[in-house]
Amino acid sequence: MQPDSLSFIFLNAFLINNFVLSMFLGLCPFLGVSGKISTAWNMGLAVIFVMFVSSTCAYGINALLVRFNLEFLRLICYIAVIASAVQLVEMAIKKISPALFRTLGIFLPLITTNCAILGLALFQTFRDYSFVQCLAFSAGAGGGFTLALLLMAGLREKLDLADVPDVSMGAALSLMLAGLLSLAFMGFAGLGG
Amino acid sequence: MLEHNPHIRLRTSPHIRVPQSVDTIMRHVVYALLPVCAFAIWQFGLSAIALLVVCVAVCMATEQVCCKLAGRPSTLSDWSVVITGILLALCLPPGFPLWMAAVASIFAVAVGKSFFGGLGYNVMNPALVGRAFAQAAFTVPITTWTPSMVAGRFSSFIPTTLTPPFLKPEPIADWAAQLSDGFTGATPLALMKFQGIQTDAMELFIGTTAGSYGETSALLILLCGLYLVVRRMMSWQIPVSMLGTAFLTSWAFYLLDSTAYPTPWFTLVSGGLMLGAVFMATDMVASPVTPLGIWIYGAFMGFVTVIIRLFGGLPEGVMYAILLGNAISPLISRVTQPRIFGEAKPKPAAS
Numbered sequence: 001m002q003p004d005s006l007s008f009i010f011l012n013a014f015l016i017n018n019f020v021l022s023m024f025l026g027l028c029p030f031l032g033v034s035g036k037i038s039t040a041w042n043m044g045l046a047v048i049f050v051m052f053v054s055s056t057c058a059y060g061i062n063a064l065l066v067r068f069n070l071e072f073l074r075l076i077c078y079i080a081v082i083a084s085a086v087q088l089v090e091m092a093i094k095k096i097s098p099a100l101f102r103t104l105g106i107f108l109p110l111i112t113t114n115c116a117i118l119g120l121a122l123f124q125t126f127r128d129y130s131f132v133q134c135l136a137f138s139a140g141a142g143g144g145f146t147l148a149l150l151l152m153a154g155l156r157e158k159l160d161l162a163d164v165p166d167v168s169m170g171a172a173l174s175l176m177l178a179g180l181l182s183l184a185f186m187g188f189a190g191l192g193g
Numbered sequence: 194m195l196e197h198n199p200h201i202r203l204r205t206s207p208h209i210r211v212p213q214s215v216d217t218i219m220r221h222v223v224y225a226l227l228p229v230c231a232f233a234i235w236q237f238g239l240s241a242i243a244l245l246v247v248c249v250a251v252c253m254a255t256e257q258v259c260c261k262l263a264g265r266p267s268t269l270s271d272w273s274v275v276i277t278g279i280l281l282a283l284c285l286p287p288g289f290p291l292w293m294a295a296v297a298s299i300f301a302v303a304v305g306k307s308f309f310g311g312l313g314y315n316v317m318n319p320a321l322v323g324r325a326f327a328q329a330a331f332t333v334p335i336t337t338w339t340p341s342m343v344a345g346r347f348s349s350f351i352p353t354t355l356t357p358p359f360l361k362p363e364p365i366a367d368w369a370a371q372l373s374d375g376f377t378g379a380t381p382l383a384l385m386k387f388q389g390i391q392t393d394a395m396e397l398f399i400g401t402t403a404g405s406y407g408e409t410s411a412l413l414i415l416l417c418g419l420y421l422v423v424r425r426m427m428s429w430q431i432p433v434s435m436l437g438t439a440f441l442t443s444w445a446f447y448l449l450d451s452t453a454y455p456t457p458w459f460t461l462v463s464g465g466l467m468l469g470a471v472f473m474a475t476d477m478v479a480s481p482v483t484p485l486g487i488w489i490y491g492a493f494m495g496f497v498t499v500i501i502r503l504f505g506g507l508p509e510g511v512m513y514a515i516l517l518g519n520a521i522s523p524l525i526s527r528v529t530q531p532r533i534f535g536e537a538k539p540k541p542a543a544s
Contacts, residue, residue, distance in 0.1 A: 037527065154523035155316050162314035165263040165307070176308055180317055183325045184520055187497075187513020190506015 006136040008192060009129070013140030016192070019116050020148040021178075021185040026116030030149060031174050033107070040153035044146025046107040048139070051120055053089060054082045055138035058121035059131055078121045079113055086112040116145060151181060215312070218426045219272035225417040226279050226472065232413050233406040237287045238346025240354040241406050247291045249278035251298035259307035273312045277301055280320035280472060283407025284465060284512070285327070288339045288351035288365065292358040297327040317519040318476045321512050328512070334362050338380050338403045339369050380404050382464045382508040385455050394458040404464065411462040418471035427475050434491030435470040435498075436461060442499040454503060466498060469511040479519040481526040489525050494518040 002008060019025045026047075033043040061077050090108045094101045111117060120141050124134045155177050164173060234241045256274040260267045268274070281301055285294060301323025306315040328335050339351050353362035380403050381392035396402055400410025407414075421427040443460035460466070474480070474494055481490050494514045501510025 037524070150524060151520050154527065155520065158316065158523040159309060159314065163310040164314070165265075165310060167263075168308045173309070176304065177316065180305075180322060180516075181520055183322070183329060184317070184513055184516035186325070186329060187501055187507070187510055187517065188505065191501070192504050 004133070006133065009133055010136045010140035010143075011192060013137050014144040014147070015185070015188045016190075018144040018148060018185055018188075019119065019141050020145055021182045022189075023119070024182075025119045026111075026114050026145060027178070029107075029111055029114060029116075030145075030152065030178065031171070033110075034149050034152040034156055034174070037150065037153045037157060040149040041146070042103050043107050043111075044142075044149050046104040047111055047116070047145045047149075048142030049104065050082075050086055050108065050111055050117055051138040051142040051145075052135070053085055054078075054117045054121050055124060055134045057081050057085050058125065059134050062125050074125065075122075078118060082117060082121065083112045116141070148181065152177060155181075213426075215273070216271045219276060221424060221426050222276050222421065222472075223272055223279065225421050226276065226283070228417055229283060229407045229410070229413055229468075230279060232400065232410050233283060236341040236346075236400075236409065237351070237406060238343070239349065240288055240346075240351040241282075243291060243350065243354060244285060244289060244294055244406065245279065245282045248282035248285075248294050248298050249275055251295045252278035252281070252302045255299050255302040256307065259303055260311075263307070265311070268311055271312060274302060274306075277306070277319045277323075280318075280407075281323045283468065284320065284324050284405050284473075286335060286338055286405050287341070288337065288353040288362075289327075289334055290331075290353055290356035290362050292356065293327060293331050293334060296330075297323040300326045313478055315478050317479055317516055318473050321473055321516055321519075324512055325516060337362075337365060338383075339365060340403055341401065341409065380464070380508065381459075382502065385459070385463070386502070386508040389453075391455055391459055392463070394456065394462055397459070397462040405468075408465040408468045411467040414467045414471050427471075428480075428487060430487050431475050431480060431491045432470040434488045435474055435495040436466070438492040438495030439466060439470075439499050440495075442496050443503075446499075446503060460499060460502070464502075464509045465511040469498075469515055470495075474515050474518065476519070479522060481522045481529070483526050483529040483531060485531075486522070486525045486529040489529065490518055490522055493521065493525075 013019065017023055020027065020030050029043060029047070034040050058078055058081075061081055062074065065071055065074060065077065086108055090101075093104070120138055124137055129137055152174075156174065159173065159177075168176065230241075230245055233245075252274050253269055256269055257267055260269075278298060281298060282294065285297075301319045304326075305317060305319035305322030306312065309315055334353065337353070343351075351365070352368055353365050356362040381397060384390040384392065392402060397409075398411045400413065402409055418427065418432060422429045440457045440461050443455065444457040446454040447456055455463075470491075474491065481487055494511075494517075497514035497517055498510045501507060501513060507513075
């Protein structure tokens with residue numbers, strides 16, 4: 001596959017360089033909201049949505065900043081613009097579709113300034129993706145995040161009733177599961193290359 | 194005087210009692226693995242014996258220590274940890290340094306199993322967790338291969354086996370080259386992937402090729418698996434669906450381009466696919482529990498194996514395919530949950 005083809009960009013962000021399991025970005029929502037499959041799914045949808053918003057915004061701002069030779073302001077602009085754009089969209093959703101807001105609503109503020117979201121914006125800038133490539137990249141990254149979250153939630157639900165020794169209760173268990181999942185994802189290294 | 198002696202004994206059900214418990218099943222899995230071990234020893238000699246002994250002993254010791262630390266009764270007697278040790282040893286390459294094998298064994302049992310509460314709660318196959326850890330930590334030794342059937346294999350070790358702890362093993366290419374002419378230090382899968390040379394499928398089936406200790410003879414592994422299936426101690430669905438899917442997927446690619454992709458028979462008998470499908474994917478704890486779920490689980494692993502082999506960076510993908518299968522199995526169980534008998538179909542939610 002061509003390294004800049006849309007399918008490769010998607011696959012790369014989805015499996016090979018999964019944001020959570022091989023680049024270790026966005027670990028706080030990954031550990032925090034992976035207790036139940038249903039919440040994990042909603043969180044995943046929210047992340048996909050925010051990734052699209054952030055990718056679109058970042059593409060626009062970058063064009064503007066490059067135009068005025070203000071690249072050094074990139075980081076702070078990204079944070080401010082992405083966070084406020086998500087807040088605006090959240091308000092709009094609350095007004096237009098309360099049902100959707102109840103599903104996604106509580107998760108949106110949690111992830112607006114998350115490192116996975118900012119990472120996505122920075123990666124796409126450094127790799128000089130075109131707008132369509134950016135969309136493919138954010139779809140892959142969001143999908144990969146959801147996949148990791150669902151796998152983790154499945155395992156954690158399975159272990160809910162396990163007779164876990166005292167040392168490995170709680171956070172230790174989650175971190176170790178994340179590590180094992182990450183080991184398993186190493187198998188995708190070099191896929192399609 | 195006739196004594197009252199009834200000829201009919203009255204008993205309540207169940208009338209047929211099979212004393213099948215966890216340790217019986219596990220013991221029979223160990224029996225089924227013994228021929229594979231014997232073949233490995235015959236092929237690779239002293240080094241195979243040493244590695245098997247070290248892996249099993251370290252696994253058992255780790256289990257004992259972990260039980261003690263957790264303040265629980267020892268679980269050594271359920272035989273499951275012996276299986277972990279044997280499987281780990283069988284999927285390591287010949288001449289793998291013993292100290293590294295010991296580290297992998299400790300990781301496999303302590304992190305892969307005891308950490309989650311012991312047998313019954315391990316989310317992934319412990320032996321494969323150990324193998325994946327070794328693959329990540331010791332990349333060079335675990336991809337160094339030596340020829341099988343070396344002449345002096347019962348009198349001397351493969352040189353790298355006895356590497357002192359915490360040292361890197363010496364390069365072994367010269368030693369291997371002088372023993373067997375034209376040996377390039379590659380397994381049939383690596384030859385196929387990087388040089389496009391396809392080994393004869395029949396040779397692979399019988400098992401006289403290079404490869405990990407226990408993965409070489411597909412025939413022997415199948416026979417041992419058959420024993421377990423006949424004794425009803427292993428589900429036959431998982432290996433059948435995994436091998437079947439791997440065969441079909443690779444057949445599809447072979448039909449697309451028969452020069453670039455290997456024949457389906459080669460896929461089936463090469464590498465660790467047979468060992469993985471028969472003895473590792475069938476791990477009772479880490480596979481789904483629903484009847485439809487285990488078919489999907491097997492098919493998923495077969496498919497991922499072929500995809501990683503054909504398009505991935507590594508020549509072999511069985512280990513990762515099984516780990517991913519283990520990871521996804523709770524989701525599969527959940528999606529394929531059968532309807533409770535008598536339960537009404539869920540109505541579509543009012544929107």
